[in-house]
Amino acid sequence: MIKDFFALSVSNLRRRKLRSWLTMIGIFIGIAAVVSLISLGQGLQDYISEQFEVMGANKLIVLPGSGIGLASASAEKLTSKDLDVIKKTRGVDIVAELVYGVSFLEFNDEVKRVFVIGLPTEKVADIFRDMQGFEVEKGRELKEDDKDKVVVGYLVAKDKSVFEKGVELRDKIIIEKKEFRVVGIMRQIGNPQDDSQVYIPLETAKKLFEKEDEIDTIYVQVKEGFETKDVAEDIKKELRRARDEEKGKETFSIQTFEQILETFQNVFNVVQAVLVGIAAISLLVGGIGIMNTMYTSVLERTREIGTMKAIGAKNSHVMIIFLIESGLLGLTGGIIGVLIGIGLAKFAEYLAAAFLGTTLLQASTNPMIFLGALAFSFVIGSASGLLPALQASKLNPVDALRYE
Numbered sequence: 316m317i318k319d320f321f322a323l324s325v326s327n328l329r330r331r332k333l334r335s336w337l338t339m340i341g342i343f344i345g346i347a348a349v350v351s352l353i354s355l356g357q358g359l360q361d362y363i364s365e366q367f368e369v370m371g372a373n374k375l376i377v378l379p380g381s382g383i384g385l386a387s388a389s390a391e392k393l394t395s396k397d398l399d400v401i402k403k404t405r406g407v408d409i410v411a412e413l414v415y416g417v418s419f420l421e422f423n424d425e426v427k428r429v430f431v432i433g434l435p436t437e438k439v440a441d442i443f444r445d446m447q448g449f450e451v452e453k454g455r456e457l458k459e460d461d462k463d464k465v466v467v468g469y470l471v472a473k474d475k476s477v478f479e480k481g482v483e484l485r486d487k488i489i490i491e492k493k494e495f496r497v498v499g500i501m502r503q504i505g506n507p508q509d510d511s512q513v514y515i516p517l518e519t520a521k522k523l524f525e526k527e528d529e530i531d532t533i534y535v536q537v538k539e540g541f542e543t544k545d546v547a548e549d550i551k552k553e554l555r556r557a558r559d560e561e562k563g564k565e566t567f568s569i570q571t572f573e574q575i576l577e578t579f580q581n582v583f584n585v586v587q588a589v590l591v592g593i594a595a596i597s598l599l600v601g602g603i604g605i606m607n608t609m610y611t612s613v614l615e616r617t618r619e620i621g622t623m624k625a626i627g628a629k630n631s632h633v634m635i636i637f638l639i640e641s642g643l644l645g646l647t648g649g650i651i652g653v654l655i656g657i658g659l660a661k662f663a664e665y666l667a668a669a670f671l672g673t674t675l676l677q678a679s680t681n682p683m684i685f686l687g688a689l690a691f692s693f694v695i696g697s698a699s700g701l702l703p704a705l706q707a708s709k710l711n712p713v714d715a716l717r718y719e
Contacts, residue, residue, distance in 0.1 A: 341601025346652025348594035433520020645696015
């Protein structure tokens with residue numbers, strides 16, 4: 316019997332093609348917006364989570380002040396004394412210090428402001444490579460005895476928006492009036508800011524930026540068998556003691572990757588919820604459209620309903636037919652919306668890669684997103700048709716047959 320109800324519902328919708336398509340517009344616009352936003356949001360979360368897994372959960376970052384990101388500014392500074400304290404803390408395996416600054420980079424009579432990082436060149440540099448995705452694509456890495464050598468980011472070498480003529484190996488560039496020779500070009504990371512950075516030896520950077528005893532960031536790798544969060548707490552205690560600071564009034568911060576990921580996800584979930592909420596307004600409009608169409612359909616088919624009841628149709632049968640019709644309107648609109656949403660998400664991914672040079676924006680193809688959207692659109696359609704279906708089921712067959 317359900318099969319017959321579906322066949323009858325499809326037949327009724329096909330007889331009113333134009334009205335059916337107009338009714339579905341609000342649904343598929345809303346679903347397209349929701350699917351594209353969720354797909355891009357989930358893709359970004361998956362990408363970042365994957366990067367954190369690659370970096371490893373056994374690493375943490377020590378920063379001065381509030382420590383929001385690599386380029387945080389703070390009146391308080393980390394020093395070589397802090398570095399020694401961290402090295403001696405129980406559970407610490409490898410410690411790497413970084414010094415960086417914004418500087419003018421000159422090449423072929425062009426001048427650009429770039430982020431310059433003083434990179435450790437000994438074995439401890441491995442921790443930075445793991446955490447930041449540092450990998451040389453052409454040439455070589457910086458060596459311990461390098462003084463005036465530089466490794467440039469992917470965009471510095473490839474993108475004309477940085478330099479009209481891309482920087483090549485063995486080219487000479489000037490940073491803070493000091494000449495450097497390019498010995499390596501980094502692999503593309505996917506973040507335009509990271510791909511526009513240049514890297515010089517740590518000791519050279521300290522002299523260049525006059526930070527002989529100042530450290531901007533300290534990366535720490537935890538020994539096997541130790542919990543990262545426990546080591547982070549031990550480092551806090553040791554640094555508070557060495558800097559003579561009270562708990563809760565520290566002038567430094569320690570971040571584990573779990574904390575960074577959790578903070579990002581919390582913020583991103585709020586932003587995504589707001590965007591999806593705005594997009595859901597279209598679904599509300601679409602639901603109202605379905606309700607209006609179904610009320611109109613009840614009026615147009617009053618005599619038909621009366622005939623159905625006169626030959627034995629129950630109230631529940633009439634109600635099911637109208638619910639199936641409204642549900643199919645929602646589901647069909649959902650299918651179209653999902654297809655449009657996937658297309659929009661993939662197009663946004665392409666634009667980000669082609670014009671912004673970033674691979675951070677990726678569209679997730681998780682089937683649960685699309686199945687959830689289809690189920691939601693069917694529910695919206697059915698719910699919107701509930702009141703008209705109730706009205707249709709309660710029609711008196713005698714009065715319905717008399718309706719003109």
